[in-house]
Every structure is written in structure tokens, then in C-alpha cells.
Amino acid sequence: MSFERSLRCRECAREFPLAAAFFCEFCFGPLEVAYDYDAIAASISRESIAAGPATLWRYADLLPGDPEYRVDLGAGFTPLLRADNLAAALGLDRLWIKNDTVNPTWSFKDRVVAVAIAKAREFGYTGIACASTGNLANSVAAHGARAGMETIVFIPHDLEEGKVVGSGIYDPTLVMVEGSYDDVNRLCTEVAQSKPWAFVNINVRPYYAEGSRTLGFEVAEQLGWRTPDHCVVPMASGSLFTKIWKGFNELHEVGLIDEPRTRMSGAQAAGCSPIATAFEEGTLNFRPQKPDTIARSIAIGNPADGYYALKTLEETNGVAAMATDAEIVEGMKLLAETEGIFAETAGGTTIACLKHMVERGQIAPGEETVAFITGGGLKTTEALQGGLASPLHVPARGDAFIEAYEARLAPAATTAGGA
Ligand SMILES: *Cc1c(COP(=O)(O)O)cnc(C)c1O
Ligand SMILES: [Zn+2]
Secondary structure, three states: OOOEEEEEEOOOOOEEOOOOOOEOOOOOOEEEEEEOHHHHHHHOOHHHHHOOOOOHHHHHHHOOOOHHHOOOOOOOOOOEEEOHHHHHHHOOOOEEEEEHHHOOOOEOHHHHHHHHHHHHHHOOOOEEEEEOOOHHHHHHHHHHHHHOOEEEEEEEOOOOHHHHHHHHOOOOEEEEEOOOHHHHHHHHHHHHHHOOEEEOOOOOHHHHHHOOHHHHHHHHHHOOOOOOOEEEEEOOOOHHHHHHHHHHHHHHHOOOOOOOOOEEEEEEEOOEOHHHHHHHHOOOOOOOOOOOOOOHHHOOOOOOOHHHHHHHHHHHOOOEEEEOHHHHHHHHHHHHHHHOOOEOHHHHHHHHHHHHHHHOOOOOOOOOEEEEEOEEHHHOHHHHOOOOOOOOOOOOOHHHHHHHHHHHHOHHHHHHHHO
């Protein structure tokens, strides 16, 4: 059963009925789902959660929505992997990777879409839509197909091939908009007023955003019902970043963990860093930017939750960092080479920013840290073009292979000998 009670304004705290609404009629503040935490505390326990499915639905009592309307592709409950090799490379004692690349459409967006589409169906919508930087489109297209709903996804026209194909395969109406994500978002806000579609990150955004809390729930459960010292999280709109922190606090609120003392730190690409820039300038008011980075999935120049992300940074004594495109590629390679995890550019951003934070002494070696890797690398192979060691190219003969292999082992000597 669901313990959602109302939509509450994040600014003036006025409450509204649970509906497809996203801003306060009084002050235009964003709305958030409010729950009956006492009832949740009476209903759940560590044991009842452990007995649930190995998906995000194990936290159903902490999520909005009637179970009858679920569209289940098995999102969530992804591995939390101890990363000793990467820890050693960075100079940390205890590092974990929350590997969200293994979701049904290879990004954490399956969490938010699972929750949003269930609510959309409950509200009676037959069409599901989104404004996306790529991963959200993939997830909405997949869940929309499984639900048999009319599906319309809007993306910037120049996205990576993997993100385009990763939507197209589910046969949605795929709309490539001439402009940046911020233009796509503006267009969708307009279309949402005339079409009877649930735009997961616009008119049902309060429910969508709740799905991100499951990343916090899982990390706490997987650490044995406690929170880490430090989290490093990629920031686009800033929603995920704030919701992991909210999730930790809610677990405390319902009596499942001690009060969280986690420092929440955020990662952005230098080519789209409105939140990290405002953090460096010591202000809560970010200035919108025009994105120019290979980290397309987190390239939001005008982040909807930027202000709240900056508040969370302040409240938790976290830091924000940014990484150049070259550093992002190095981050992708470092994670893959040390831990066997192939992340997309957003993951490279997280690892590169984590490295900066350790080097600057912003994360101490003894702080137990969790890095959130939110999307899979096969969607952004363009970023690696020319950046990987070239394969050995050999005829199908043993002697030819041995020759090429030995030449690779001692390339300098071979070149000198052959010259
Ligand atoms: C969408 C996205 C994020 C961050 O999303 P927010 O808008 O900040 O909630 C991070 N990583 C990947 C791979 C994403 O697709
Ligand atoms: Zn309000």
C-alpha cells in the first residue's frame, strides 16, 4: 500500500491533493510528495524490505503510487561494489561504486521512470512523454512500450547514436529538436499544456523525482543499514543529488538507520557547470549556461533543482567540482581499467571529479566514499574514439599472432630493430 499523503510546496509548505501538478499555485515553488512517516515506520522493517523483490519495488512503502499500475522492467537494486583498485589509484582507504549501469536501459533513469509511469497510469493518462538529454528518452520509450502506451520522446537533435538508437528500438514517436536540452524542455512545457500526455519530468515531476531516492535507500541497505561518510554524485538538473540525501534522511525518519552525517558532493562537466560554478562563487543563485561538453546526459544549462542542490551542498558540507572533456575520458578509462566497469561520460565526470576532490584534500583518505555511476558506456562510444589502444590486427596464423603480440610487448625495441 502507499503512504503518500499530499503534494507539498518546497518553498511555502502549502499542501495540495495528489494530482498531476508540479508547481505551487500560491508561490510557484516546486511541489514534492509528502508521506505519512509514522504509518511507514509502523509498516516496514529491515526484514520486510529484505524479503521484497530484488528491484526498487522492495521500497514500495516509501514510494508514491498504487502497485496495481506498476510497469516493471526490473529497475533498481543494482550492485554496490567495493572498489579497492580504484581506491588505491586515487589514495582512498574505502571506496564503493554504486553501479547503476546495469539497469534495464543502462541508466539510473529507469528508477524515476518506473515511479512516474505508474503514477501516470493511475491518473488515467494513455500517453507518456519526456524532455530528455538521452537516457530518460531510452527509459520512457522502453517502459512506454511495455505498458502499451502512446510514447513520445523529445531529445536534442545532435545526441550520441547510442542514445538515439536506444530510444528508436522501442518505436516511440522520437522527436529530435533543433536546439539544446534547455530548448527541448521549454518546448515540452509548452506542448504539455495542449496534449493530454504525462511528461514524466514536467507535469508528473514530483513523482518522477521520488524514484531517485531509491539509490540512497539501496546504498544504506547494502552497507548494512548505515550511510557512508561521503557521496559523489553527477548533477544535471540536480534532482538525483538532492534526492539521495532526502532518501538517507527518510530512512532515519522511519527508524531504519542512525542520523545520516554524509557529506554530499556533486560532479559536473566543465562545459556545463552552472551548479559547480555557483558553488565556487559561494552563491545559491546559479547563472544558466549554454552547454558544450561530451557529457551530454548531464548537460543541463538551466537546472531545475540547481538551487536545492546548492542548499544540499551547504547543509552537508559537501563540495562541487567540474571536469574537462579530456578528464572525463580519462575518468571513464580509469574506472574501466581498475574496476571493470564501463560507464558513460557522466560516470567519467564523477570519477574525474572524485579524483579532483581527493587531490585537493576535500575528501580525506579515511572517508568512506560512494561514487554513483549512473549510466552505461556503450551509449557514448563516440567519446572514446581514438582514445583506446589499437587492437592487434593479425592474419589467422599462429606465427603472425606471436610476432604481433611480441612486438606489442616491446614496441620500442621492435621499432628500433626494424629501422
Ligand atoms: C539524468 C542523469 C543524471 C542526473 O540527473 P538529474 O537531472 O541531476 O537528476 C546523472 N547521470 C546520468 C547518466 C543521467 O542520465
Ligand atoms: Zn508555495
